[in-house]
Every structure is written in structure tokens, then in C-alpha cells.
Amino acid sequence: MSFKSIAFAAIAALSFAAPAFADSNIMIKDAYARVSSKAAKAGAAFLVLHNMGSEDDRLVGVRTDVAAKSELHTHKDMGDGVMKMMHVEEGFSVPAGETYTLMRGGDHLMMMGLNRSLAHGDIVKAVLVFENAGEISVEIPVDLERKPDHGMAHGDMNHGKMKHGDKEMSKDDAHKAHH
Structure with missing residues (x-):
């Protein structure tokens, strides 16, 4: 096992063992975050949010130091096998x-x-913005080895063609962008 792999494993273990709480x-x-290649101009991050409070909250925004x-x-099913990636202004x-x-x-x-460029083991610093909880800083490790079954079996989805904004993407391009 290389030093880089061991270092990433240690960072990942600490990140997963000590979830972000803030106040x-x-x-x-x-x-974790992913990119399709070192030359990628876009990437995605995935995570689990747990509301331990007695009031509903809403994730309404995100900022990061690595992206404009x-x-x-x-993803929204547009029919005819077309999936469109779109901004969710109201949040989650x-x-x-x-x-x-x-x-x-x-x-x-x-x-x-x-x-x-984002390489396996890099850290993406981000700020998640919530309606009630406010801003929570989080460090997101880049994990290019994570299997797609995190959360849901992504391989079971039939993407057909996807659109990102107004840009239509082939099934393969969309798959690469999020894997």
C-alpha cells in the first residue's frame, strides 16, 4: 500500500469518524467528492445530512473554494429516456x-x-448553508475509488441522454461526470 493510499485512508477515517456538527x-x-478526470471542469459531492433537532431545516446553498x-x-426525468441535471433553487x-x-x-x-484539478485524496473545503442552522463548514475528501452503490444503485438507473442546464449529454458523458 502506497503512502498516498495510507494517508488518504487515515484522513477518510478521521472524516467519517468525526462528522461535522458545528453549533x-x-x-x-x-x-465525498468526485470528478471524471484530472482535467474535468466540473465535479460533484455527496453526503448524508442528519437533523438531530426538533425543527425542520433546509439546505439552501453551498460554497466552495475549488469552483467558480x-x-x-x-436529476429530473424529462421523458423519452432523457435525464436533466438542474439547479434546485429551493434547496433540500x-x-x-x-x-x-x-x-x-x-x-x-x-x-x-x-x-x-482534483485528485484522489484531495480535500474540498465547502460551506453548506441552511435556513435555520446557518453556515456549516465541511472538508470533503475526493474519493475516486468509491463504488457507485453509495446511497442507491446508480447502475440501475437508465439515463438515456442527460441534459446539464441546456446542454444535452450522452449517457456515457453523464455517467463519467458523476462517477
């Missing part, structure tokens, strides 16, 4: 006492206009 009722765990633009995204509801998972093939954090 809020939101716990963030199992966070970061948004909350989802995290009900009191519940867990909400941002996962491959579903809701996720989208990072567009990457200002540097």
Missing part, C-alpha cells in the same frame, strides 16, 4: 429527526468551473 442540530457524515460556481442539483428539506442523503444519481452538490 447546530445538523450532522454531516460520509461526505457551486449549486444544489438534482431535512425534516426534524430525519436523515437526507445526497447521492450519485440523485440530489448532489455540483461544482462548476473548477479552478484546479
Whole structure:
């Protein structure tokens, strides 16, 4: 096992063992980010949000130091085998006492206009913005080895063609962007 693999494993273990709490009722765990290649101009991040409070909350925004633009995204079935990735302006509801998972093939954090390449083991610093909990800083490890079955069986989805904003992507391009 290489030093880089051992170092990444140690960082990942600490990240997963010590979920982000801040001074809020939101716990963030199992966070990781992906890019399709070192030259990718976009990437995505996935994580689990747990609202340990007695009031509902909502993730309404994300900021990161590695991208010109970061948004909350989802996939929407447009019919005829076309899936469209789109910005979710209203954010994601995290009900009191519940867990909400941002996962491959579903809701996720989208990072567009990457200002540097992201390699396995790198750390993406991000700020998640909640309606009630406010801003929570989180460090998200880049994990290019994570299997797609985190959260849901992404391989079971029939993407057909996907659109990112107004840009139509082939099934293979969309798969690469999120794997």
C-alpha cells in the first residue's frame, strides 16, 4: 500500500469518524467528492445530512473554494429516456429527526468551473448553508475509488441522454461526470 493510499485512508477515517456538527442540530457524515478526470471542469459531492433537532431545516446553498460556481442539483426525468441535471433553487428539506442523503444519481452538490484539478485524496473545503442552522463548514475528501452503490444503485438507473442546464449529454458523458 502506497503512502498516498495510507494517508488518504487515515484522513477518510478521521472524516467519517468525526462528522461535522458545528453549533447546530445538523450532522454531516460520509461526505465525498468526485470528478471524471484530472482535467474535468466540473465535479460533484455527496453526503448524508442528519437533523438531530426538533425543527425542520433546509439546505439552501453551498460554497466552495475549488469552483467558480457551486449549486444544489438534482436529476429530473424529462421523458423519452432523457435525464436533466438542474439547479434546485429551493434547496433540500431535512425534516426534524430525519436523515437526507445526497447521492450519485440523485440530489448532489455540483461544482462548476473548477479552478484546479482534483485528485484522489484531495480535500474540498465547502460551506453548506441552511435556513435555520446557518453556515456549516465541511472538508470533503475526493474519493475516486468509491463504488457507485453509495446511497442507491446508480447502475440501475437508465439515463438515456442527460441534459446539464441546456446542454444535452450522452449517457456515457453523464455517467463519467458523476462517477
